[in-house]
Amino acid sequence: MIYFVGAGPGAVDLITIKGQKLLSVADVVIYAGSLVNPELLNYTKNGCEIHNSAHMTLEEVIDKIKKAEAENKMTVRLHTGDPSIYGAIREQIDLLKELNIEYQVVPGVSSFCGAAAAIGAEYTLPDVSQTVIITRMEGRTPVPERENIKSLAAHKSSMVLFLSSSLAEELSKELIAGGYELETPVAVIYKATWPDEKVFRCTIETLPNTMKINKINKTALILVGNFLGNEYKRSELYNPAFTHEFRKAENE
Template structure:
């Protein structure tokens, strides 16, 4: 059996209880060493075999799983954040299905949640934005044309950029070309929830300079939108005059 486990955004205690229990039981752990906090490996038992997938191909990962299955051993595939976001699990699942190897996916806390927590921010503010676009700039890996930054920027909704820290010159230009005002607020959260977490606040216009000045070119999320401002409406859910299923309004 193989378990895909979301390791959380960085802090060791932000892995789920289920994920931690599986790590403790695992005979084999294959972890994304470029992003997963290595301190999580302290939960593994002494005789657990540990592999760093940063140095492996997909085929090499699957070969390790195949050997573990033949030896009737349980494997944990430890992904950063939540494996459903830029986790490359679909290609692994397809190969496991062909090999008739059973698997289960255990969700984790994504770094975009950790970044909002670090800021004390709410992505979906009434009258400001009720949608969150999670995306990335096109780099060495292409992005479908219909999902370009420029096309998404038309909506001016909340946007969270993964894997884009070294592409901010083009990112800034595409955001403005799509419709965001240059003065739209931006927050950069470097290594959200890690001990060395850093937060930088700027605007779309000043984003490239901010990144260069602070030497941030990887392991950071870029959060864009007016949810970072101070103007919004109160939620109707807690409005004393609003009636809903559980409470009658006062007026």
């Protein structure tokens, strides 16, 4: 059996209980290089075979899994955050299906959740934004034209940019071209929840300079939108004048 396990955003204690248990009994662990906190490997048992997939191709990863299966060993494929977001698990799963190898996906805490927690932010503020766009700038990996930053920026929703730290200048231009104001607030979270986490506040206009001054060009999330500001409406859920299924308004 192969388990795709979400390692969480970085902090060792933010892996799920199920993920930790699987790590502790795994015979083979293939982990996603510098993206996964290596201290998580301390959960593994003595004699566990450990491989860093940063140095491997897809085919090499599958070969290690095939070997483990032939030896009746259990494998954990340890991915950063939650495997469903930029985890490249689909291509692995499809090959496992062809080989009739059973698998299971164990979700994890995504780094976009860890980033919001780091600054005490809420992506979905009443009267500000009820939509979160998770995306990336086009770089060496292409992005569908309909999903370019300029097009997505037109919604002015809360936005989380993965894998875009080295493209801050282009990102800033695209966000502005799409409709965000120059002064729209931005938060850059470097290695969210890791011991060396860093937070930088700026605007879309000053984003490139902020990244340059602080030498941030990888392993950071860029959060964009007015949810980072101070203006929003109170939620109706806890409003004493609002009736819902579990509570009547005080004036009724």
